Amino acid sequence: MKQAEEFLKFRKRFQRSLNNEDENRSKGLEDVRFRKGEDQWPEKAKKERDEDGRPTLVFNRCEGFIDQVTGDARQNKIDIKVTAVDNSPYAPIYEKLIDKIERESKATIAYQTALDHSAGNGWGWIRVGTEYVEGSFDQECKILRVTNQFSIYPDPDAKEQTKSDMKWCFVAAYMEKDEFKQKYPKAQAVAINAGKGEAFEDWFGDKVRIAEYFERKEIKKKIYLLSDNSVVESKENIGNLTVINEREDVSYEIYRSLITGNEYLEEPKRIAGKYIPLIFVPGKELHEEGKTHYRGVIRHAKDAQVAYNFHRNASAESVGSAPKSPWLVTADQVEGYEEMWRNANTKNFSALIYNHKPGQPPPIRNAPPGIPMGAVNEASMALEDLKGTTGIFDASLGAMGNETSGKAILARQSQGDNATFAYHDNLAISVEQVGRVLVSMIPEIYDGERVIRLQTEEGEIDMNINKAIVDNEGVPAVLNDLTLGKYAVQVTTGQAYATQRIEARDYLMQLVQVSPELRANAMDKVMASF
Secondary structure, three states: OHHHHHHHHHHHHHHHHHHHHHHHHHHHHHHHHHHOOOOOOOHHHHHHHHHOOOOOOOOOOHHHHHHHHHHHHHOEEEEEEEEEOOOOOOHHHHHHHHHHHHHHHOHHHHHHHHHHHHHHHOEEEEEEEEEEOOOOOOEEEEEEEOOOHHHEEEOOOOOOOOOOOOOEEEEEEEEEHHHHHHHOOOOOOOOOOOOOOOOOOOOEOOEEEEEEEEEEEEEEEEEEEEOOOOEEOOOOOOOOOOEEEEEEEEEEEEEEEEEOOOOEEEEEEEEOOOOOOEEEEEOEEEEEOOEEEEEOOOHHHHHHHHHHHHHHHHHHHHHHHOOOOOEEOOHHHOOOOHHHHHOOOOOOOOOOOOOOOOOOOOOEEOOOOOOOHHHHHHHHHHHHHHHHHHOOOOOOOOOOOOOOOHHHHHHHHHHHHHHHHHHHHHHHHHHHHHHHHHHHHHHHHOOOOEEEEEEEOOEEEEEEEOEEEEOOOOOEEEEOOOOOOOEEEEEEEEEOOOOHHHHHHHHHHHHHHHOHHHHHHHHHHHHHOO
């Protein structure tokens, strides 16, 4: 009975999330299809034109605007910085370890996928997980990309931008029916509605729809401030110290299970960290009467794209259907060459032979049909509307302007970057939350003695962590104990460099540009950096 009530709670929560997300999912799915080049013609107009044999060409300009946003981000690196909020000396190790996790996970792929989704349809996700080190019982953290942003159903009561405060979350997945029956022979699935953007509507059909369920449970406990300013969780064994203050502290534990509609495939199990390891990456946000609407770059540009397609088709159709210009000749001028002149508009002859008649001009051709300027002008206006609704203009798209100096060109390009900076900034905020998730997981995942290889300015080094030692006074101690300390996380963004040498070279070039004295005395160093 208890499990039945529990799964009723699951289904209600899932339905709440589905209902809350339905409008965003509907519009987001429309955006995804529009990006692919689908639905860029009204269905009725497309059907009528298809029946009449008229073209419905698609000139998809929207994808270029999204590429501009994601391309800008690829040129800038987001660095996670860790600082200790107490006197712990291990913040540099945390920072280098997170850098190692990012490099080995190819985290930039996860970040770029989330940004592409947020710019394309309004939101994306990043996931943090763990896996075993090959041939070992040690685990390590991984940053994972979420390829289907529609597969995640968050707690609608979450208020933080990254949804770091959500108390529960579902991640839907599919298994082949035969594989499901083989892996879970005693399991039965119950149909539950799926949200828009997923391939199947039920939890049991050609494929079986299952879900990971994450829950964040609040843990309350008393903590005590002692007379030496230390904080403990128990009054026992405090010696001659006295308690000068006490309060109820709140921490969190995360549980993961794998479920169908009415039973566990994997029972709830505590996982490392104090955050659900799913990080939301929003596009632009608009709040209305308690609901949050998300959109990407092209949401307001779709009408302009439809208009552009229509007028470009009108122009192409007008020119394509116009008859070729006829030749003006007299009958006696083409006598004997009638077949050649009959095919003059369909075949490419190296020469057209005619009978010259004294006093008569040679055959001439009528002027070709004119380009329909009305359609051309409307297409141009639609293209300007595309730029206006996305906030990305010619300079940002690489078009040449009247600027002559590099500074002026960069200033003009930055106008377009400002319009789309919210997407980059939101990604940076989400990557910062990735750092917090990792900091909360590291003490539990990297809790045993092991050797980790870290990248430093001097190169790679092997570092012992959590190693039991005896100090100089013969007292047992732990070297590089990552279970100690409290840490804060922030991010910095800047130009991405393949190597530190290239970064240093770029820095030197900037210095010599602003300092004539340095330019005169240090050009040999600058040239040596190339």
